[in-house]
Amino acid sequence: MADVAERAGVSVSTVSRTLRGMSTVSPEARLRVEQAARDLEFVVSRQASSLVTGRTGNVAVLAPTLSSWFVGCVLQGLSTQLSGAGLDLLIYPVAELAERKAFFERLPARRNADALMVLSFDLTEEETARLDGLGMPVVYVSRKVEGRPSVYVDDVAGGRTATRHLLTLGHRRIAYLCGRRSDGFTYSSRQRRTGCLQALAEAGTEPALVREVPHGRRAALEAIGDLTTLSDPPTAVFAETDELALDLLTALREARIQVPDQLSVSGFDDHPVAEWAGLTTVAQDPVSLGTVAGGLVTELIADPDADPAPHRELPLRFIPRASTVSPGR
Amino acid sequence: MADVAERAGVSVSTVSRTLRGMSTVSPEARLRVEQAARDLEFVVSRQASSLVTGRTGNVAVLAPTLSSWFVGCVLQGLSTQLSGAGLDLLIYPVAELAERKAFFERLPARRNADALMVLSFDLTEEETARLDGLGMPVVYVSRKVEGRPSVYVDDVAGGRTATRHLLTLGHRRIAYLCGRRSDGFTYSSRQRRTGCLQALAEAGTEPALVREVPHGRRAALEAIGDLTTLSDPPTAVFAETDELALDLLTALREARIQVPDQLSVSGFDDHPVAEWAGLTTVAQDPVSLGTVAGGLVTELIADPDADPAPHRELPLRFIPRASTVSPGR
DNA sequence: TTGAAAGCGCTAACAC
DNA sequence: GTGTTAGCGCTTTCAA
Numbered sequence: 001m002a003d004v005a006e007r008a009g010v011s012v013s014t015v016s017r018t019l020r021g022m023s024t025v026s027p028e029a030r031l032r033v034e035q036a037a038r039d040l041e042f043v044v045s046r047q048a049s050s051l052v053t054g055r056t057g058n059v060a061v062l063a064p065t066l067s068s069w070f071v072g073c074v075l076q077g078l079s080t081q082l083s084g085a086g087l088d089l090l091i092y093p094v095a096e097l098a099e100r101k102a103f104f105e106r107l108p109a110r111r112n113a114d115a116l117m118v119l120s121f122d123l124t125e126e127e128t129a130r131l132d133g134l135g136m137p138v139v140y141v142s143r144k145v146e147g148r149p150s151v152y153v154d155d156v157a158g159g160r161t162a163t164r165h166l167l168t169l170g171h172r173r174i175a176y177l178c179g180r181r182s183d184g185f186t187y188s189s190r191q192r193r194t195g196c197l198q199a200l201a202e203a204g205t206e207p208a209l210v211r212e213v214p215h216g217r218r219a220a221l222e223a224i225g226d227l228t229t230l231s232d233p234p235t236a237v238f239a240e241t242d243e244l245a246l247d248l249l250t251a252l253r254e255a256r257i258q259v260p261d262q263l264s265v266s267g268f269d270d271h272p273v274a275e276w277a278g279l280t281t282v283a284q285d286p287v288s289l290g291t292v293a294g295g296l297v298t299e300l301i302a303d304p305d306a307d308p309a310p311h312r313e314l315p316l317r318f319i320p321r322a323s324t325v326s327p328g329r
Numbered sequence: 330m331a332d333v334a335e336r337a338g339v340s341v342s343t344v345s346r347t348l349r350g351m352s353t354v355s356p357e358a359r360l361r362v363e364q365a366a367r368d369l370e371f372v373v374s375r376q377a378s379s380l381v382t383g384r385t386g387n388v389a390v391l392a393p394t395l396s397s398w399f400v401g402c403v404l405q406g407l408s409t410q411l412s413g414a415g416l417d418l419l420i421y422p423v424a425e426l427a428e429r430k431a432f433f434e435r436l437p438a439r440r441n442a443d444a445l446m447v448l449s450f451d452l453t454e455e456e457t458a459r460l461d462g463l464g465m466p467v468v469y470v471s472r473k474v475e476g477r478p479s480v481y482v483d484d485v486a487g488g489r490t491a492t493r494h495l496l497t498l499g500h501r502r503i504a505y506l507c508g509r510r511s512d513g514f515t516y517s518s519r520q521r522r523t524g525c526l527q528a529l530a531e532a533g534t535e536p537a538l539v540r541e542v543p544h545g546r547r548a549a550l551e552a553i554g555d556l557t558t559l560s561d562p563p564t565a566v567f568a569e570t571d572e573l574a575l576d577l578l579t580a581l582r583e584a585r586i587q588v589p590d591q592l593s594v595s596g597f598d599d600h601p602v603a604e605w606a607g608l609t610t611v612a613q614d615p616v617s618l619g620t621v622a623g624g625l626v627t628e629l630i631a632d633p634d635a636d637p638a639p640h641r642e643l644p645l646r647f648i649p650r651a652s653t654v655s656p657g658r
Numbered sequence: 659t660t661g662a663a664a665g666c667g668c669t670a671a672c673a674c
Numbered sequence: 675g676t677g678t679t680a681g682c683g684c685t686t687t688c689a690a
Binding site (some may be wrong): 075 | 336372374375376377379381385388394395396397398400401402404406409412416417419420421422424426435436437439440441495544572575576578579582601602604605606616
């Protein structure tokens, strides 16, 4: 920066002010500084400036994975929003329980970011409390947390809607399938299950058969085998996500069980492939989730006196398709 | 850090040395410092230490999108590898040409990261040269660049293999479909097309019909309409990626064109849904791509005297499935 | 093995 | 409007 100052024939303060777009710089000085900075290909060191301002310009994101469609879309929306605000995205994927513990022990984000976004995790009370003490805004995404900034959909209502649809078609024996993960990426899953059980209770039907399915095709196949060999097997299944539902569809084909004639299948998310697969689903828009969360966190960083716990709920939309029909048809 | 020093009854130098694991600290001092740091929940500020060491502990990634399966998997592998080395992932998604230009004008990574990873882009000579002058290791992923560190698959060979398969089945009229993007995320696409054309030339067949398909179902539908109304329509298509192929399958169903009876379709990637869709494809492992690239960049950061342009090629595997059969069957 | 002290590159308060 | 200067929190000589 000293080089730029010298080349422009001004002091470093003027360079600093110019480069931060402050208005207290004369047009001539500004012009010369900008030219000099360009000539020298000068970029301000964030490390140095954050040392004095206390702001890093980074937003940390705690994500359960990077390879799922849902998470990718959320991050996409988030980054679009943040880059507009001049903030960079620092990503901490924590797939394993061990990584998660390590993250909470070291809390590496502590001094390296201006805010933390927590994606989808079903954190413990203790972990949440830990984050409260972090001294920076923490925004929960795809997850409603009382008293903390959150952006989410109503997963309970979504689960209820999908289940009511199956009930309306005439199904009475309904299974709820959720993915099993070691790290507890199951907040939405729990909520959707709650909605499912609520709908069944309302209808006075027997409660859902709940099964956890580890990731992968083999597990899906086993789960299917398990369900169909019951004395009174389900006629419909509601899967936590479309990705799980698609695994199921593959397994069902392998097991030569016709969908929807022998078994109706509903998913959740409206994954791009769901349309092609003719999968009944509850659509949400993860990109918007990210965008809205990004806007929220930007506000919270800029204005520490803002509403400390704003909530934003995004809409769901039920989409019936070919994978669900009346039983015994 | 001063607080820790006081609490442990030592100087800040000793604290610093202890926390960086240097051996020149007496066991007693080390113990006291570690205890004090734990009591105070102290974490060293990266901003401050990088100011003096010149290393930021960040790796910047230039990615075309975050919502594609391929990119998500690469980032997943990358982050696993990097977090093991204590490095954080800073992500710069540049979807639009304008964003890309902005990135290259400001090169925000310049002082904010220890290395840059470039994902899949078909950069211009000028852009590559620009990155050469960045003064940090630049690793190209899913992209072979002569004279620079690169991790990639042989897309030309992959394109050749898929096309030869179609030729062997008896197809003579073959279309190559690639996505169209404003920002030039087309390096692999170009290579695969080259492989496709090579195979056709070898076979002495007429050259491929090449079509660019903007993202989305409507565009896929139009492309299909365009191809099938030709006087001599293709009997097989080879799509740049499975995601594009799946869009095509949806469009073909809408257009009531039977796959594979009326049209064979091959993809590229082995997306998880490809198996369920019965899509013939060329499989690659993007997670490994990320892992290997992460290992490479870690080495380059740690040892500036290492081989300045290591190349790592990862394998491809052809997987024939139900979507490709002999024509006119 | 330890401590004192000199910066790393920048911002912000203050004086001009 | 502009320059001077005192740190921000750390690492790293250099001496002890």
